[in-house]
Amino acid sequence: MPKSLRTFLEDCQKEIPSEIVRVAKQVDPAHYDVTAIIKHLGAMKKFPILIFEQPLNLHGKVSDLKLVMNCEISQRKAQIALGLPKEMNRTEMAEACLKLEERQIPPVIIDKKSAPVKEVVKVGRDVDLLDLPVMRHHEMDGGPYIVMATVTRDRKTGIHNCSYHRMEIKSRNTTGCSASPRHLWKIYRDCEDNKLECPVATVLGHHPAFNMGACYTGAFEVDEYEVIGGYLGEPLRLTPSEVWGDDLLVPADAEVVIEGALLPGKRIVEGPFGEAPGYLGPQGYIRSPHYEVRAITYRRGAMCQSVITPEGDKPWMDLPREGAYLRRVREAVPGVTAVCKSGRHAHYNIFISMKKMSEGDPGRAAAAALTIDHTKNVFVF
Ligand SMILES: Cc1cc2nc3c(=O)[nH]c(=O)nc-3n(C[C@H](O)[C@H](O)[C@H](O)COP(=O)(O)O)c2cc1C
Numbered sequence: 001m002p003k004s005l006r007t008f009l010e011d012c013q014k015e016i017p018s019e020i021v022r023v024a025k026q027v028d029p030a031h032y033d034v035t036a037i038i039k040h041l042g043a044m045k046k047f048p049i050l051i052f053e054q055p056l057n058l059h060g061k062v063s064d065l066k067l068v069m070n071c072e073i074s075q076r077k078a079q080i081a082l083g084l085p086k087e088m089n090r091t092e093m094a095e096a097c098l099k100l101e102e103r104q105i106p107p108v109i110i111d112k113k114s115a116p117v118k119e120v121v122k123v124g125r126d127v128d129l130l131d132l133p134v135m136r137h138h139e140m141d142g143g144p145y146i147v148m149a150t151v152t153r154d155r156k157t158g159i160h161n162c163s164y165h166r167m168e169i170k171s172r173n174t175t176g177c178s179a180s181p182r183h184l185w186k187i188y189r190d191c192e193d194n195k196l197e198c199p200v201a202t203v204l205g206h207h208p209a210f211n212m213g214a215c216y217t218g219a220f221e222v223d224e225y226e227v228i229g230g231y232l233g234e235p236l237r238l239t240p241s242e243v244w245g246d247d248l249l250v251p252a253d254a255e256v257v258i259e260g261a262l263l264p265g266k267r268i269v270e271g272p273f274g275e276a277p278g279y280l281g282p283q284g285y286i287r288s289p290h291y292e293v294r295a296i297t298y299r300r301g302a303m304c305q306s307v308i309t310p311e312g313d314k315p316w317m318d319l320p321r322e323g324a325y326l327r328r329v330r331e332a333v334p335g336v337t338a339v340c341k342s343g344r345h346a347h348y349n350i351f352i353s354m355k356k357m358s359e360g361d362p363g364r365a366a367a368a369a370l371t372i373d374h375t376k377n378v379f380v381f
Contacts, residue, residue, distance in 0.1 A: 005305060023037075032139070050068070050069045057130060058129070064131070066302070067306060068305045071211075074315070077316075078316055090315070097212070101218070104223075104230045105230050107225045107237065110237050110239050118297050119300045122296045132256070132304055137309070138280070148203055150167075151201045159224070163214065167202065168273070173260075175291045178271070178287065192289075198262035200259070201250045215320040225249070243260060257298070260294045262291055268288050328371060333365040339369075348374055350375055352379070352381070
């Protein structure tokens with residue numbers, strides 16, 4: 001069976017059954033119920049997978065979709081997701097991530113009729129983001145936010161790019177996609193310069209190996225669906241999107257996919273938003289393209305997945321990054337033995353351990369680490 005959020009939950013049910021908690025009571029994610037539960041558990045150093053069976057949607061009604069939280073938080077869950085032994089320590093896991101991303105596996109394309117994510121298809125007037133159980137994460141957030149992997153496709157090279165972007169829900173079919181000047185921004189700006197709409201899709205729920213692969217950062221020309229295949233250890237199954245057909249392929253085994261266009265010349269005011277390092281990121285406009293949603297598709301009994309970024313240990317975000325640092329820093333200094341960027345408030349700090357072979361090695365390693373965005377302080381040992 002192809003890997004999906006459902007197969008991961010089955011694996012966890014076998015390996016760590018006490019780490020899966022089903023919440024039957026109604027919760028209101030847009031009014032901090034989910035945040036409060038996760039923060040409260042986090043304060044007790046507990047990070048179980050939480051399946052909210054009756055979350056309210058943004059209309060205030062019980063959603064057709066469940067809400068799943070905390071899938072990737074904790075080292076053990078990341079090990080289960082990646083098929084790594086539980087004895088593996090954090091340094092070894094970063095090395096493993098480097099190997100997984102290097103074994104890029106091309107995706108396979110299946111027709112829409114066979115794709116689970118097309119079991120329910122909403123287009124046109126039926127599109128309504130407010131039907132989803134979306135969280136308002138923190139007290140000062142500008143509104144309810146989706147923060148999951150978003151896919152675009154470069155029209156020149158044909159590569160698909162996956163990256164996370166905070167997206168504030170503005171209306172039934174409108175959100176703003178906050179983009180720092182990385183690959184999605186480059187793809188969008190190329191479309192905008194040519195007065196074209198930029199095809200886009202957002203994946204709300206998939207196997208954690210998908211979500212970890214989507215954290216990959218590397219050369220623009222790399223097709224990140226192939227990197228995700230490496231993380232999954234099998235070809236990612238893709239299917240044509242409703243809006244763009246073969247021009248934008250979407251994951252066939254996702255729980256929910258939102259599709260649409262980033263409009264040329266149109267921006268949205270969004271934010272502020274409680275960011276991963278634990279503080280409030282300011283409002284955005286200039287680099288927050290208007291994301292017009294034109295289709296929402298999902299599996300029957302779909303589970304909408306979300307993350308609450310500053311909470312808990314977050315190996316799923318950090319390990320792929322550590323793999324990227326290892327790759328880049330070792331190109332400059334072969335004697336690098338380990339790299340670490342873990343820790344909730346150490347988001348911009350990177351620790352490098354090396355066997356020094358020349359006096360210039362620490363400086364070269366630090367300079368290489370600083371070429372990856374999100375690096376502020378580098379410590380070399
Ligand atoms: C949970 C999470 C939220 C993120 N939010 C944003 C965001 O709002 N805007 C942004 O540009 N990058 C955000 N990022 C960082 C990018 O997704 C990340 O830099 C990505 O690897 C860039 O991909 P690329 O190298 O393919 O461009 C976020 C990352 C994570 C894990």
